[in-house]
Amino acid sequence: GKSGVSLLDERPGLMEAVEWIAEGKANGILAPNLDRLARELTVQEAVLSYVWALGGRVFTADHGEHLEDDASDPMRTAMRQMRGVFHQLDRGLIVKRLTEGRTAKGARGGYAYGAPRFGQRSEDGELTPDEQENATAEQMEQWKAEGMSLRAICARANAEGLPSKRGGKWHPTTVARLLSPEAREKARQQSAAARAARKEQQRRERAARLLSQH
Template sequence: MTTPRTASLRLVMYVRVSTAGQLDGYGLEAQEKDCRRWAKKHGHKVVKVCTDGAVSGKTSDEERPGLTEALGIIAAGDADGILAPTLDRIARELTVQEAALSVIWAYGRRAFTVDHGEHVADDEDDPMRKFVRQVMGAAADLERGLIAKRLRNGRKTKAASGGYAHGAPAYGQKAVDKELTLDEDEAAVLAKMREWQAEGVSIRGIADRLNAEEIPTKRG
């Protein structure tokens, strides 16, 4: 569904990645890029980007500072609506998703996603509108569940054959020939981080030093 051309709106962008990492590899940077492209195409202005990193889509909005901030901006009247890549980025659980939309519409604001356009507020004279949205949400939830199940089954099969099958090794370790072993380069970085911490350097300060030395994260 495409969004009808309207007057320029002030939109707060919301993007999220989960605790376990996205199955589709759709990270924060890619989500923000898609949202900005959509906003520019439709003549809208992004006034704020709210982010929740490493937060489960099942978590309620009260436990997600980024979403709470976005809804607060809408409630204060500092934005005309919210923009997200997809509805399941706002929330994976259908009940949480519906609750967030209800808040947005209660303040007379609007909800947009890149893949759909505007999600128009429910109308008692058009009950199919709500039905279709919820069915699509349930179908997406089912698809994610099936993918997760296949991944779990794959890990179980790998573990049964004697291999390491518990996700990416922790920083400082690596899997070699299906066994966990020390990653000497990462272990050296960890030792350096512990030294900085002992000196009283903050977490942000440690991160700044790692960036300055161009030391990559586990995934580069």
């Protein structure tokens, strides 16, 4: 079976099935349940509406056929949407538990998720000190104490072959994040804001594409 979708163009299998319906090669879609068709109620309803608009039918193994909305039977729509709400709630609770578990593990000093910060590495799911990286950080701290600029520290680290976290060359911004807690926090906030902005933009673009297809 196909996994859930965010929108049609994000799941090639679902998009192909819808195209088959539009071309008359298929009469409908069969999925294990609506939860596998869409992760969110709004997407579920959009996908159903689109398939119905093409003259297609939607079936799930746990329910049978999902009939088109009918003004004379509002309970049909309400029950389907209620199932979608609880599917979405269940997924949200799972994500919440996973997030809380990672946060708690990180607070205990364990490796929760993401790339370990400079000076640490992951071993068997736990964070441990990285002696080489810590030695590099101490050397840079010493150069900073001697009055060297970030650009000078960067140039010297590259000249002496001190490895960065990913093995590439050092850059002034990378050195700044390493030596300044404020710079690290600012970079973290900027990264989080950028991810949120990208996610919102993707949502808007997906919604616009779907609406343009009706």
